[in-house]
Amino acid sequence: MAGSTYGDIFRITTWGESHGKGLGVVVDGCPAGIELDEEAVQKYMDRRRPGGIKYSTPRKESDRIEIMSGVFEGRTTGTPISMLVINENHRSGDYSEIASYYRPGHADYTFDKKYGFRDYRGGGRSSGRETIGRVAGGAVALQFLNELGIEVTAYTKQIGPVAVNVDKFSKNDILSNDLYMPDEEAAKKAAEYLDEMKRNRDSAGGMVECIVTGMPVGLGEPVFDKLDAGLAKAIMSIGAVKGIEIGAGFRVSSMRGSENNDEYVMSDGRVSKLTNNSGGVTGGMSDGADIIVRAAFKPTPSIAAEQKTVNKNGENIDINIKGRHDPVIVPRAVVVVEAMTGITVADMLLKNMAANMDNVRRVYEK
Amino acid sequence: MAGSTYGDIFRITTWGESHGKGLGVVVDGCPAGIELDEEAVQKYMDRRRPGGIKYSTPRKESDRIEIMSGVFEGRTTGTPISMLVINENHRSGDYSEIASYYRPGHADYTFDKKYGFRDYRGGGRSSGRETIGRVAGGAVALQFLNELGIEVTAYTKQIGPVAVNVDKFSKNDILSNDLYMPDEEAAKKAAEYLDEMKRNRDSAGGMVECIVTGMPVGLGEPVFDKLDAGLAKAIMSIGAVKGIEIGAGFRVSSMRGSENNDEYVMSDGRVSKLTNNSGGVTGGMSDGADIIVRAAFKPTPSIAAEQKTVNKNGENIDINIKGRHDPVIVPRAVVVVEAMTGITVADMLLKNMAANMDNVRRVYEK
Amino acid sequence: MAGSTYGDIFRITTWGESHGKGLGVVVDGCPAGIELDEEAVQKYMDRRRPGGIKYSTPRKESDRIEIMSGVFEGRTTGTPISMLVINENHRSGDYSEIASYYRPGHADYTFDKKYGFRDYRGGGRSSGRETIGRVAGGAVALQFLNELGIEVTAYTKQIGPVAVNVDKFSKNDILSNDLYMPDEEAAKKAAEYLDEMKRNRDSAGGMVECIVTGMPVGLGEPVFDKLDAGLAKAIMSIGAVKGIEIGAGFRVSSMRGSENNDEYVMSDGRVSKLTNNSGGVTGGMSDGADIIVRAAFKPTPSIAAEQKTVNKNGENIDINIKGRHDPVIVPRAVVVVEAMTGITVADMLLKNMAANMDNVRRVYEK
């Protein structure tokens, strides 16, 4: 069944394989009248680009995004915004060996069983390049949200055993190093850990945290399309994510109610909270505090070390995966988490417009 | 926007408030020809019933489920199955105080801001009774899955700081105590912890784990409607859940690739895996191993201890929430996690039928 | 696949069979804060009630609608509104003969082939009673639209060869006779025609026209969820409808462009049209003129005259369908067309709120 569309009102549909002709996205339902900065979209794309940072694939691809429709005289028109990247680097012939067996931790086996066969070149549709459409769509969502004063910011919280240990930091702090860790000391230790992993022909996992500021209250549609449920789906759908939590997250399991409840208090004439264990979502709706979500990423499954697996003939074999692979997915995934969060919030924000008659009258009683 | 419908092919739509006339669900898209055991549905409902166990609300409600449509001569007909519970216990007048302020950790504030006002009686739509429709729908999903050899089993893995410490157990072990913990020692300690919470007018969080056995390979629709993404949404939409993880979950952040990858091996002529860090989902599709998901539940927000909050007039006040409340949500939520997991797997199983021409031909070439 | 849900933001899910325990609807996504007149819902339901008019089934059923949720202190809360009718008249045993063969023009054969068997009592899910949920949902939609000055009015335009021949009429004129024809002369001739059909143990077809006044401009979501496309689906989904047209409809096939184009002209400082061949929809969006749609209904398939058919054993047989059946469906379908039109317009009106940044700012910049 069709599974490449996400969102109801603000909706993205992505397509493309790692080594096909290209990859892209159709963003449908974006409100008309947004001044879309095309260069900002490209800069956003560059943050997921291979070759951009030390610990990612050395393949150099410019990944130039082209906006094909939906923007006229610099503004969104309300019609679908189609964006695509042409693949420059799709040599064939490298993948004959991979085609014959199932790489541990990859989708080779499940793809074959579900569809009967697979485009094995570079991982096909399950490659990290699949996120190109997500990030391009996210770039549009973020420009939309920014117009309303909503900011989405993700960063690398942890790589292997090394976690960021600072509380306050700026967007610049995040972008100050290749690992997108806003804590120079942690970044240095993480780099050493990654060097060790490379020496051992191994790879590392990690964690990304994403924060949304400027949230209106009430976004999220109970009881199934709650804001946190939407975020959970959006972020879990990113390849390699194995866990998602919001606010105090898994820590709530061992907390007491008196400790976890966020008490309300008036502040500057507005309702606010003394703590934010809810991570900005109470009862499935935004409560006005910052959204705080975290995603756990598994280690890159492609490792050079020897592994057991089976081939298509049903024989047990030992393999060594060749080629140069990222020892860690996380830094390049930061922008993907940001994108999926932004798309979810944009969609929820538009959905919430229909929640009550006051909103309806604001639009129709002119 | 409508948010009370979940699922695409196998789909539930729930309705009802805590103290309205009743609550229910419409299950649409259930395949025709399933022998539906109505008594088994009722027994399943009884597992979420208040009054059934020591550490839950002492209110006694029979919560008798009635099947109104979609079943004829004992079998599902393929038309919508409407099921409902009439509320027996809806005294009014108790809630005038609660109506005037926002309880910390509850959806009072967000409901008011989103919709302009709320049905404040017993939490209205954000009450735990909202899960009646989920559990009734889940009972149907599980009977469907059982016919195909798929079993869904959840249990209490942790209450406060007390975790289950056994690996192997049966469904009977789970049902052997009020807390649904398949580890007598842990159950005893957890009970003591809950007694302490009650004495302190406080409450406890916890964790539920759910296991699905007998899974076919290939369920899940990349790239957004992956099996794990669907489970994340389904389970995060349950009230009080703040985190969801699959397989090794958050532990993958600090694991190495060589440690985390599940190696394949032939076993009895079939592809199987030496480990199950993936929790049964690889590349967003079921890989044939057991599905293993965990959900973190926050402590019951209704506590008797004094709390700060604000009222509808924008004044800071101190409150003590009256009434007798569960000191922990988790044991009653076990069946809800099971239900949402079952509904997700049922929907994914039906979606996967259209994945390839072999399946299409099996159905249409007679 | 689940097919009993209609609408995206304003959404109905219907359930129930003719001779099951009851029938109903869940209306989800209705904006909060509408003063819902429950008695008006009942009166609306009465317009589709059997026994209400001379040319309909003499079965008397009170069809008392009960609102189970989603309304608090007289206002919609934004949560699902569940409404249901308990079947009073579900004697069994009458249907053993019908169970054995396929009635021409009925869904008996297609139901059996699709689902493997069917609830044959009174037509089961394909009975006219299925429209109970549609009409109850429509009653809510119309109250919502009325608050914004939008009125939906349908009437019987034709019964058999007899067509209404007046241009101007009021809602009262429509309700002045059992056939809902706002033309006394036509109503009289149609009644004579129906008497003739009854004498001949035969039945008649007809046509319903529906008019929506007070439409805002721009409702409808190109290119697939256009307003006319939505209306076409909604109305064609009503049992017995075989055609749907808008404005000049099928006449456009033989019109010239200069004849069909609606010219624009300023009137009272607003853009208006000199003609309304478009039926109020241009480019798939409302153009501000009245919506005008027509639906063709086939004759009641249940006729007393002898017919050929086959039975479940694959034998050719001759049948006479017993019981008393409506000689025409149309008068009772008038309110169903109105309901489906109202639901579609309500949904489109909410969808359109997200069309541009001006609307978004009106809601969020407070």
Place this chain on the structure above:
Amino acid sequence: MAGSTYGDIFRITTWGESHGKGLGVVVDGCPAGIELDEEAVQKYMDRRRPGGIKYSTPRKESDRIEIMSGVFEGRTTGTPISMLVINENHRSGDYSEIASYYRPGHADYTFDKKYGFRDYRGGGRSSGRETIGRVAGGAVALQFLNELGIEVTAYTKQIGPVAVNVDKFSKNDILSNDLYMPDEEAAKKAAEYLDEMKRNRDSAGGMVECIVTGMPVGLGEPVFDKLDAGLAKAIMSIGAVKGIEIGAGFRVSSMRGSENNDEYVMSDGRVSKLTNNSGGVTGGMSDGADIIVRAAFKPTPSIAAEQKTVNKNGENIDINIKGRHDPVIVPRAVVVVEAMTGITVADMLLKNMAANMDNVRRVYEK
């Protein structure tokens, strides 16, 4: 709200404007393993190409379709199939005049009111070129259906007052003339009528009929996603369609039940019908007979004759639309009706797989 996606399991998402960089479609949910003939897709596209026939726009565009993803080694992979056409002919500057006023019968006014402004070049998103994505998607759907023995064939049934007057004809008869009328005499008269329209600076409407053979029984999901309801939406969403009917269509209004009912009879050991007034759909599900649908198309709204309208300053003006326009839309729309019908049947066919446990077991019990 996003409106450029159609279908649930087999789903298309289209994008692009007349004079933007290009137009295209993403086909998602197409079963894996179909041998996709790319050249056949191009040939299918050529049938809607401007310049291909005498009575269509003389603009020559090659409209070369490129398949960007979803096909590997000649077969569909189950992943999204992205196809696009680069616009070769997008001179700007021609449209300054059109930008200032609202052309009668066009979507200029409604677009401006809904979105605040519009891409006025060549009609933007409401141009006939929007159908490029539909036709490319339809080409894939038809190849899928052909593998199962299902054929979809449309033709021009009427142009202005001239109707086809033959009953039996082949696909070749349809393709034998520029107007796609399988009746040489009618085609000749229609051509003369069109010449007259051109001389008068006017345009003509018409009608398309579409026939589907080889239908399995039971496709269609009651009660809202019925097969005829889906076809009605799909076809009404095509620009310029003002009416849709199935089988006897609007004629049923004046038919008697005994006349309209299709009697069943055994034929070659199978249930068949003596007539096909139902147009192959009974109770919203395919009944095994050929699907027969007709769509009424309005005359081309762009005419050279003088027309009244208003401009953006709210002034009444007289206009003459310049440029060379098709005097009739119908011949080029034939393939579009075929495409939308094919996509709808493909989607319904996949949906129906989940209808009953027999089908489920056929797929999962290996």
